[in-house]
Amino acid sequence: MTINPEAPVRVRIAPSPTGDPHVGTAYIGLINYIYARQRGGKFVLRIEDTDRARFVATSEQEIFNSLRWLGLSWDEGPDVGGPYGPYRQSERTEIYREHCDLLLANGTAYRCFCTAEELEAVRKQQMTAKLPPRYPGTCRHLKPEQVEGNLATGKPFVVRMIVPPHAGEATTSTTFRDELRGDITFEHNNVDDQVLMKSDGFPTYHLANVVDDHLMHITDVIRAEEWISSTPKHVLLYRAFGWQQPRFWHMPLLRNLDKSKISKRKNPVSLIYYRQAGFLPEAMINFLGLMGGGMPSPTAETAAGQPAAKASEADIFSLSDMLARFEVKNIRLGSPVFDLTKLKWLNGEYIRAASPESFFASLRSTILSDSYLSQIAALVQTRIETLGEFGNLTHFFFADDVLPTPEVFIPKKRTLEDTLAFAAEQLTVLEATDWTHETLEPALKQLGEEKQWSVKENFMLLRAIITGSTMSPPLLESMIVFGKARSLDRVRRFLDTQKKLATGKR
RNA sequence: GGCGUUAUGGUGUAACUGGUUAACACGUCGCCCUCUCAAGGCGAAGAGUCCGGGUUCGAGCCCCGGUAACGCUACCA
Known part of the structure; x- marks a missing residue:
């Protein structure tokens, strides 16, 4: 059942292009990279873009850039190709469909016509009754003619896997080996009939990951600990297909200072x-x-x-x-x-x-790069009278943090509390907005309208937070040059600092 | 709530197949150097190994029972 130990090592990382590339991806990437390189194996990069709701177009390229920046190069991937492509899951939908049909045909999966609302209602009921939220299995027992009928009327459906026991079978638990922890067992009454194929025709992680890992001859699945709970589903899928399963290694999760799973609210993760x-x-x-x-x-x-x-x-x-x-x-x-x-x-x-030379080279390729400097220059050209004033208007582009005083950031007719509450709203809006002038401006203005903050108050507050001053080059352009990741970090740090100040004073 | 995983100073790690006063680094504090600040040097405080039992001459390492933290519990990954 388990992979041949002699098989040439192949590992992969499978990031999702749903936002900025994450330190967790780099961490897991590093471990995979080391594992493969030490064994003369292959390191594969696969893009798991099956979640269309959270898809971010620029994300994939940023993942490539960030991993390369760190020196983690891959042998096969969407951009470099390889013998088992395509390496983007959105380009493999036909493959998943075929494999899904295989499971439907051999009786290890079934179509489910329950609507999201129905399931939500059931889940709520179970929660209030203090029962574990589980899929009730309604559609598992649909008669063939009912299925046909639903199909004929074009009723949307998902495909779910059957977690044994199947009719007339006795299996009640799944055990798998974690290479770092040993055997881990899950009783099947704690494993849900997982959705494999969504109603939009895209597979879920569980299906896509198993199919791809098999087709790409992955020998070792090295991923984060958060996947332990769903590994039995994956093992069951390997069995349903009649495939050998890879070795599983679950790495510990990176944490915030307060020990929760690392998150952007508490730590820069981009x-x-x-x-x-x-x-x-x-x-x-x-x-x-x-x-x-x-x-x-x-x-x-x-x-x-x-x-x-x-x-x-x-x-x-x-x-x-x-x-x-x-x-x-x-x-x-x-x-x-x-x-x-x-x-x-x-x-x-x-x-x-x-060396002094390479230190200077580092500066010149990042914080003092021509492209960064020229973008900044464009913002101040009409606002200075001598070149010597360049720094007066731009120091916030080069500082790690800025700390506006309350006199600067609190609008005349607002209280500290209101101001901080509004800044928190701004952060939420900024996080969800594409980093362009055309999207930022309406998003911020809409928030201002909702909260009865004038455009002037609104922008001035943000200006104070980002630049530390009420006088600066145009705000949105500055933020765009400064970058989304750093701008958001600055707002978060501002809120953090103010919170600490407030609790300190009490 | 259910299931799973984990547990060594504030943080990251170390401690041979159980064997001395639990080691190193970051951070913190003090001193030295110094025009300042860093860097550098020297030194200090800080854990008795989550808790309770057990086995053993001897337990951070083995066994049993708790606790806590975290993860999962989606038509997200």
């Missing part, structure tokens, strides 16, 4: 942010490599070879060091906190270790 804020890719990779402790202990190192000149150097290593010594098997299972403080220290170490 790789674009880290790049634009001036983190070096080497430092980022190094830091991610520290998470989970896959590198051998410093003591083991010194015992074997020469003692580390400086103890802290045990924490400092490159991607190629990791290829030489990292052990995926040694990953610690407790979920590590993504601690910005230590990342910044590490980044500082890399900056200080760089």
